Amino acid sequence: MNTTSIFYTDSNGRELLQRTLDSRPTWSLELEEPIAGNYYPITSKIVIVDVEQDVEFAVLTDRAQGGSSLANGDVELMVHRRCIHDDAFGVGEALEETAFGEGLVARGKHYVILGPKENSSSDISTAAQERLLAQKKILEPWIFLSTTYNDSSYLTEVRQSNSIWSLFLSGFLFSSFQVLNVPFQKMSKF
Amino acid sequence: MTLEPWIGFSFLLRLEHILEKDEDSALSQAVTINLRDIFAPFTVTSFVETTLAANQRLTENNRLKFDIRDENKTEKREVIINASDDFEVVLNPMEIRTFIIDVNRT
Numbered sequence: 208m209n210t211t212s213i214f215y216t217d218s219n220g221r222e223l224l225q226r227t228l229d230s231r232p233t234w235s236l237e238l239e240e241p242i243a244g245n246y247y248p249i250t251s252k253i254v255i256v257d258v259e260q261d262v263e264f265a266v267l268t269d270r271a272q273g274g275s276s277l278a279n280g281d282v283e284l285m286v287h288r289r290c291i292h293d294d295a296f297g298v299g300e301a302l303e304e305t306a307f308g309e310g311l312v313a314r315g316k317h318y319v320i321l322g323p324k325e326n327s328s329s330d331i332s333t334a335a336q337e338r339l340l341a342q343k344k345i346l347e348p349w350i351f352l353s354t355t356y357n358d359s360s361y362l363t364e365v366r367q368s369n370s371i372w373s374l375f376l377s378g379f380l381f382s383s384f385q386v387l388n389v390p391f392q393k394m395s396k397f
Numbered sequence: 398m399t400l401e402p403w404i405g406f407s408f409l410l411r412l413e414h415i416l417e418k419d420e421d422s423a424l425s426q427a428v429t430i431n432l433r434d435i436f437a438p439f440t441v442t443s444f445v446e447t448t449l450a451a452n453q454r455l456t457e458n459n460r461l462k463f464d465i466r467d468e469n470k471t472e473k474r475e476v477i478i479n480a481s482d483d484f485e486v487v488l489n490p491m492e493i494r495t496f497i498i499d500v501n502r503t
Contacts, residue, residue: 222417222491335421342415 208257208264214276215254216247220341223254228277242277246285249274251345252337253282256324263333267318267341287313318344403497409451410444410496414488425490432484432498439500441484447495 212228226247229238238244253274254265266282268274273285289310290302304311318340322333331339399411410432416425432441446455486494 331424332421335416335424338415338420338424 208280210255210279217252220251245275246273263324265320269316413493418490428488442499444496444498
């Protein structure tokens, strides 16, 4: 892909910001650190676009990472940092975290979306599919399990709260907007 | 985006448009939502729009106004207050609107 040294990173999961390799928007730049100086925080998404071929390529991350596109058509993400030697930037120790005698390992999920930028044959654009996937996967509900009591009143309460959940939204939902974050433990006021 | 218990029988409600402008020909359009149509277990009886942090009514909020000297950047951000008696609210792309809603159980 010829991405003309431009890539896009998300601003805390919302609007995309355009980044240009070896450049800053408001001043001319001489980079001392050609790799680190082109790294940007990726809260949830990095995108590259080939305008001529009408192709958009996006990676959604499941956690904040560092990322860049150091060459046209490249996307790279820094999932985890572990240095054996001090990097001599002032901390005075190597960034080497261990647990149980072994170096920490970061695992996670990346979701890759590739599609046309403008002329989508599908009903929704590639960018919109990224948004919808992000809602589904990155904002996935967290399921917690805990021990309960062998108490029928408690179970009844749980069943009732489940019925509140299934009743809660009256079944419309436009795909471009949604309600999140309903704390049910406080719903007892109903 | 948010629905959480507020004072008494009121709730804090935040609605978010999750797409950016021009991301999709259909989905990036402004969306009109009727606050009374969203929830099944209760009816929204009244609402007031607030700032994002919900500590101030939007009508009472005065933002600092800056003079921009760069002539190339004349674009001004305007706060649009869509006060309305009906319960229809419009969400523009990437917009988050915050409301305190009073409800009655249906």
